[in-house]
Amino acid sequence: MSAPFAERLLAWFDQHGRHDLPWQHPRTPYRVWVSEIMLQQTQVATVIPYFERFMARFPDIDALAVAEADDVLSLWSGLGYYARARNLHAAARQMAADGVPETVEGWAELPGVGPSTAAAIVAQAFDRRAVILDGNVKRVLARHAAVDTPIETTATQRALWALAEARTPASRAADYTQAIMDLGATVCRRGAPRCEVCPVRVDCEARRQGRVGELPARRRRKPRPVRERVVLWLEDARGRLLLEKRPPSGIWGGLACPPIEERAEDADDRLARLGLRRAGEWRLLGRLRHVFSHFELDAEVIGALVDEAGVADAPGEWHDPEQLAHAPPVGLPAPVQRLVRERIGVSLAAG
Template sequence: MTTFSSALLAWFDHHGRHDLPWQHPRDAYRVWLSEIMLQQTQVATVIPYFLRFVAQLPALRDLAAADEDTVLALWSGLGYYRRARFLHRAAQTCVTHHNGELPPNFDALAELPGIGRSTAGAILAQAYGLRFPILDGNVKRVLTRFHGIAGYPGERDVEKQLWQHADAHTPAERTADYTQAIMDLGATVCVRARPLCAVCPMQADCVANRDHLTAQLPTPKPGKALPTRSTVMLVLRDIDGRVLLHKRGAQGVWSGLWSLPEADDTDSAWRQAQHHARIDDALTLTPFVHVFSHYRLQIQPLLFDAAAPALAIADNAHLRWCAIGDLHALGLPAPVRSLLMALPEPAAP
């Protein structure tokens, strides 16, 4: 066992996180689900989603048998919804080809949708105790600082170096604990801003600590200004308080989620609203901005109240009238859900 892993495991035994819900039990399904949820999301945010998810879908076969709306509803608010769709598809593949289990084999895991090298390694290390390295965002930050590696960690050459170090440090014993330990160190001590170097078990040999480079490492991703787009969201509410929802297509942002009909401008919004319902007037609601990873979306909601549905949509799989109380059963983008839950009360007749 290397000096690095020995020091890290000694720290983990006293200061690591031992009570995370996916550690009890630490089976392959729960480890996999937590790893997917934790991608670009903090532990504190993930825990309630994880608990709700496993309460309703406690095993891989339950996930595989669930419909997409159920899966996306449980995921709603976590963002990056492609993760949920890949999770669902991978579970179905496991039922079809792996007897309903996540295979304890790297190549087989890496072939499943949404499982890359690091996620496969985490499953094999934590659930099966096999010696495989991981390299998530926290681990990249720890290794970048410890070894003093300059350059954006997402660049191929830099990532290759980090994988080499990750593999070299991963011990043959206590692999599951080591994997959790290095993630914990990055999440609680070697944090992005103002790392707690004074209590870090790696401080004596850390290049970034020695050379006062913790603020410079990891090297940030080259900046690029986010473009801004705009849309008008139609909130059509009938006399029973139901709102018209539109299921988005398989491509683009929020793909596969239920959302609101959209238009490029106010005039187009009125024409589209008149296609769906008989309307009299519209209330311009407060605009807001939602930021995606690659652009900012300026959203102007228009509320068409007491709308009378102009056409039957029972046979249209992409449109439905939905009561506000039933929104919890559907996968909706978080800003759309917040908008609908905050709608003003209907005007008195």
């Protein structure tokens, strides 16, 4: 007879789990919350340097609550899914006014905090029993119980929540929560799972049936539509780049970007609306491609020098590309920051 699932998992965690993550020392509600938001759809190795920089700049909720949105977004640049940063900022302001929740229900009412994230925060920050079901946990449970219906369906989600509830122990809530997330991230991986070292392999139904690679089952995905756009790289005679703040919703909401148009034919009209004059011909500088969750962006990048006479009246802000590449004072989408880095030292004014 095998020991209970949680008992085996915790024994494995004590020896092989991750005990030195920066948000574990100290494991305060604020640090756990920020880490959980950053870890949504992002791997631990990617998050760690962002988390450490974020904590150095915003060490507590009050510091984050009084920060300017651009300061928050600038530290988030490159981490992606920028709605997380905007929600984090809004939630900090709410907690600064109303206090820090101590229940799953209280955390789930905050912007950007869903039921599983709320449970993970409560379990890890307060060491109270709370049931989580993030992507790693879904994969572990779907394989262990051989749940073979598509994971996106409501019925499958209900089944997985029930499995998570049944396996979550009454004690060591913080350790169990970290343990099952660690198991999914390091052993029961999406690709190349390490079944030979899994602490719950003896009664894993997917392993017994030889179906680990098939599970979790997913619906056949439709191809992502492609949106074609044109990015306008506008430089003044000093080599500065024009950036505009994007609308709050939509592509890269709230971030700073070069102007974007649907067609190259609209570029001169956009200059006129900006109150700028072109001092030379448009040049094709390359392409900017990025995959979002529901579509792919394929943008042609065209550049032009802008006559000094029109610069003063232009909306937006002019920035030194060198600073944007290494220490951006505004939030930049990762693809835009890569584009800036590629063009360091390649001024349009140089011909």
